[in-house]
Amino acid sequence: MLLAIDTSGPYCSAALWSLKQDICLVQQSENLGRGHAERLMPMLEELLAKQNAKWTDIKKLAVVIGPGSFTGLRVGIATARGLALALGVPCAGVTVFEAFAHFHYTSEINNEPLLVAMDAKRNQIWLQAFDAKCQPQTEPVGVEVESLAEHIEGSVTCTIGSAAKQIAHASGRDIIIINDSPSPPVTAVAAIGAAAGPDNISPSPLYLRAPDAKPQKIQNQRHSNVSQKTR
Known part of the structure; x- marks a missing residue:
């Protein structure tokens, strides 16, 4: 069984895919906007419960690697990497495109x-x-x-x-x-992951621009410079 994850956009989505039958067993998608980190793991637990499955039944993972929300991508990719490492299974990276x-x-x-x-x-x-x-x-x-x-x-x-x-x-x-959805169907992510080779272990994010947030060290330095000038 394959587990697919997509947190690249406003939707928090996941699906369980049968590697033997090559079909989707169950899927779930929620338009959260924010809060993917808090919702993702409970959602995965719910999907497993619906299939009466265990974590050890998962033999492969697939995760959307971008482009998309920096925070959302980090949540999905880190979760997929961690699960792949813990379960000892491959993890395929799939782009939104x-x-x-x-x-x-x-x-x-x-x-x-x-x-x-x-x-x-x-x-x-x-x-x-x-x-x-x-x-x-x-x-x-x-x-x-x-x-x-x-x-x-x-x-x-x-x-x-x-x-x-x-x-x-x-x-x-x-x-x-075709449609103007902000996120692709998670079943497409699962299907691509199911067909991917077994050599993918640690997918990397696809960023097409630099993050909005500045490094904390640089911000602190700027505040320090301003303070010195005002003394």
């Missing part, structure tokens, strides 16, 4: 080039393009809203993610909006 692309290519509209677009706030959009076979065509990138049109390739006919409407508007073309 990969999860959205997998969801698209396993749905009805599954043979069109796709642009995954996430609203990163602060006038920035995170993008990655995929071809008709779900293979990435570009590296994940963060672009300014003003230059968005320059990054929409002519072959793209579909878009998905929280910035999908912005993509459709900026393109000036009839691009199909």
Whole structure:
């Protein structure tokens, strides 16, 4: 059995996936905004209870590694790493882009080039393009809203993610909006993790910009300098 975790966005999500049947056994997703750290472990316990399963029944993990909320990513990745280490099982890292692309290519509209677009706030959009076979065509990138049109390739006919409407508007073309959800289905994360090799142990976060928070040491130094000037 595989355990999938996603705390990259406003939703705290998890799923149990059968590695033998290759299907989702149970899933849960809650729009928390904040508080992932307090809710995640109780949610995992609830999922196990619904399946009458134990922690030792988990043979593999998958976790979303970003991009997304810095705090949320740290919660999910640290939890997955800790569980993988304690259980002695592999842990696969899955990007938000990969999860959205997998969801698209396993749905009805599954043979069109796709642009995954996430609203990163602060006038920035995170993008990655995929071809008709779900293979990435570009590296994940963060672009300014003003230059968005320059990054929409002519072959793209579909878009998905929280910035999908912005993509459709900026393109000036009839691009199909699959959905504009802020988080991919956790079942897509589980499916990708189930197909991943067994050599992934410690996934690393995918950050497309520096954190908002400044290191405490630098902040303290600034306060010290201000105090000295006012003496």
